[in-house]
Amino acid sequence: MQVPLTGCVSWRHFPTSANAQPAVACYLRNDDAGAHLAWSINVLIRGLRDAGICAG
16 A cells, blocks of 8 residues: 555645745656656635644
């Protein structure tokens, strides 16, 4: 059985924003390109607080 993300060599994550909401840009290592390539943007639509992610 494979667990998601365990077959991937390397990920990079960077804080960003999308539609004025906090987000995380995800880059996956591509050995053929010799670089981390853009994979996805995860948008946190409910918000963040000092203690972590909040329900809104």
